[in-house]
Amino acid sequence: MPDSEYREIRKLDLFAHMADDNFTSLMRGAYVQNFPAQIELITEGEPSDFLHIVVSGSVDLFSTWNGRETSMATVRPISTFILAATIKDAPYLMSARTLEKSRIALIPSQDVRAIFGADSNFARAIVTELAQCYRSIIKAQKDLKLRTSLERLANYLLRQQRHAGGGAAFELDFEKRRLASVLGMTPENLSRAFKGLQPYGVSVTGTRISIDNQADLERFAKPNPLIDDFST
Amino acid sequence: MPDSEYREIRKLDLFAHMADDNFTSLMRGAYVQNFPAQIELITEGEPSDFLHIVVSGSVDLFSTWNGRETSMATVRPISTFILAATIKDAPYLMSARTLEKSRIALIPSQDVRAIFGADSNFARAIVTELAQCYRSIIKAQKDLKLRTSLERLANYLLRQQRHAGGGAAFELDFEKRRLASVLGMTPENLSRAFKGLQPYGVSVTGTRISIDNQADLERFAKPNPLIDDFST
DNA sequence: CGATAACTTGACATCCTTCAAGGGTTGTGG
DNA sequence: CCACAACCCTTGAAGGATGTCAAGTTATCG
Numbered sequence: 001m002p003d004s005e006y007r008e009i010r011k012l013d014l015f016a017h018m019a020d021d022n023f024t025s026l027m028r029g030a031y032v033q034n035f036p037a038q039i040e041l042i043t044e045g046e047p048s049d050f051l052h053i054v055v056s057g058s059v060d061l062f063s064t065w066n067g068r069e070t071s072m073a074t075v076r077p078i079s080t081f082i083l084a085a086t087i088k089d090a091p092y093l094m095s096a097r098t099l100e101k102s103r104i105a106l107i108p109s110q111d112v113r114a115i116f117g118a119d120s121n122f123a124r125a126i127v128t129e130l131a132q133c134y135r136s137i138i139k140a141q142k143d144l145k146l147r148t149s150l151e152r153l154a155n156y157l158l159r160q161q162r163h164a165g166g167g168a169a170f171e172l173d174f175e176k177r178r179l180a181s182v183l184g185m186t187p188e189n190l191s192r193a194f195k196g197l198q199p200y201g202v203s204v205t206g207t208r209i210s211i212d213n214q215a216d217l218e219r220f221a222k223p224n225p226l227i228d229d230f231s232t
Numbered sequence: 233m234p235d236s237e238y239r240e241i242r243k244l245d246l247f248a249h250m251a252d253d254n255f256t257s258l259m260r261g262a263y264v265q266n267f268p269a270q271i272e273l274i275t276e277g278e279p280s281d282f283l284h285i286v287v288s289g290s291v292d293l294f295s296t297w298n299g300r301e302t303s304m305a306t307v308r309p310i311s312t313f314i315l316a317a318t319i320k321d322a323p324y325l326m327s328a329r330t331l332e333k334s335r336i337a338l339i340p341s342q343d344v345r346a347i348f349g350a351d352s353n354f355a356r357a358i359v360t361e362l363a364q365c366y367r368s369i370i371k372a373q374k375d376l377k378l379r380t381s382l383e384r385l386a387n388y389l390l391r392q393q394r395h396a397g398g399g400a401a402f403e404l405d406f407e408k409r410r411l412a413s414v415l416g417m418t419p420e421n422l423s424r425a426f427k428g429l430q431p432y433g434v435s436v437t438g439t440r441i442s443i444d445n446q447a448d449l450e451r452f453a454k455p456n457p458l459i460d461d462f463s464t
Numbered sequence: 465c466g467a468t469a470a471c472t473t474g475a476c477a478t479c480c481t482t483c484a485a486g487g488g489t490t491g492t493g494g
Numbered sequence: 495c496c497a498c499a500a501c502c503c504t505t506g507a508a509g510g511a512t513g514t515c516a517a518g519t520t521a522t523c524g
Binding site for chain 1: 480
């Protein structure tokens with residue numbers, strides 16, 4: 001593993017405060033690999049042999065049932081995924097595929113579990129990370145159960161806008177068909193939802209979004225920190 | 233706190249393997265209280281001052297937005313709730329109310345966080361518990377996004393049946409209006425969904441369910457361990 | 465018993481999905 | 495550089511699923 005990546009992983013919240021020895025032994029069994037786009041990294045139901053870390057690129061977490069498929073989340077650098085399965089030594093609940101050319105670090109799950117017991121700073125970091133993941137999904141669940149698809153889209157746009165710096169115009173960070181899946185609707189329905197937001201001053205050109213009437217959109221979307229804030 | 237309850241809490245996975253001293257000091261700041269039915273124990277958005285443990289009775293976790301409300305989960309003895317908020321020292325994402333007369337133990341959140349750092353067995357237990365909660369919600373999210381309401385009901389009945397011992401007839405463990413909310417539909421729609429399952433051999437009398445054709449129902453419901461199993 | 469609340473049922477509106485077709489973009493090979 | 499294929503996005507039409515409103519029925523509890 002290149003030294004720059006080693007240091008970058010070390011800086012992750014998950015690893016930042018653990019003892020040097022423990023980090024070194026974690027990394028000893030780890031390896032980093034390049035993957036092209038659209039490669040399935042893991043499949044739901046398989047045993048969780050490795051904790052994965054997205055070093056560069058991006059990864060889609062998705063699930064399937066009875067011929068249907070839905071996108072659950074997107075993982076971007078630098079963060080981990082399937083931490084819970086690693087901890088519990090249980091099968092993956094989601095599949096993962098690269099969205100673009102990506103660099104992924106893999107750490108054997110048993111090493112993670114072993115070091116967890118030996119390094120309380122690492123343990124604390126894992127708990128914090130897990131609690132964060134848990135709360136993120138609770139928010140997603142609230143979003144899905146309490147809002148219509150139009151409201152979900154409106155709030156997504158406001159979140160994305162904030163994430164992009166807060167300007168009136170910004171880019172969607174992934175293709176619409178997958179945005180539709182993340183928001184729990186069909187691509188056709190998303191197209192119509194964008195039109196449905198025009199009266200609130202939203203205009204769309206390709207992947208470029210422009211919010212022409214911030215107040216109107218917010219009045220409609222009613223964003224709520226207990227659903228839409230990333231940090232808390 | 234009565235000695236019997238003290239020992240019962242001690243036996244919880246979360247506390248079973250921690251050092252005596254640490255458990256004692258955790259319990260020193262804790263107190264137990266009786267609540268009547270329909271009491272709102274916590275409100276989303278408030279700071280998380282206490283880790284809650286349901287000793288007896290049952291508690292509904294729910295969320296609201298824009299005048300709507302949805303039931304997220306039910307907590308039954310003996311387990312904890314809002315662990316993630318306690319760990320992160322962040323506001324509650326869900327509200328909680330008693331469904332019946334209930335006995336609740338409250339442990340100051342800061343004590344939990346303090347002991348976490350001092351007791352690695354406790355830390356490990358918290359991680360396991362959190363990972364469990366995380367995976368439960370992932371399953372709920374998959375249930376919601378990948379299935380129609382009829383399929384969700386069918387699979388819920390199969391889960392409930394198994395939970396009740398596996399016999400052809402069993403009782404719903406809470407009222408239908410809240411079951412509807414848990415399953416993400418309206419009470420009216422739930423009524424119709426029950427009728428929609430009649431062709432698959434499901435009959436309903438009040439809260440009593442009878443599955444007259446197990447194979448038919450399972451063929452329709454297509455239960456999946458990665459969505460419907462409690463344990464993994 | 466009432467009285468209140470839960471549940472059911474019907475009619476209707478709305479939302480959403482599905483299917484089909486067309487327009488636009490991207491990437492590739494001639 | 496162009497032609498073509500493949501894919502994504504959009505749009506329309508139709509049908510299905512779900513939510514809403516209103517009324518009636520049943521259950522529950524004081």
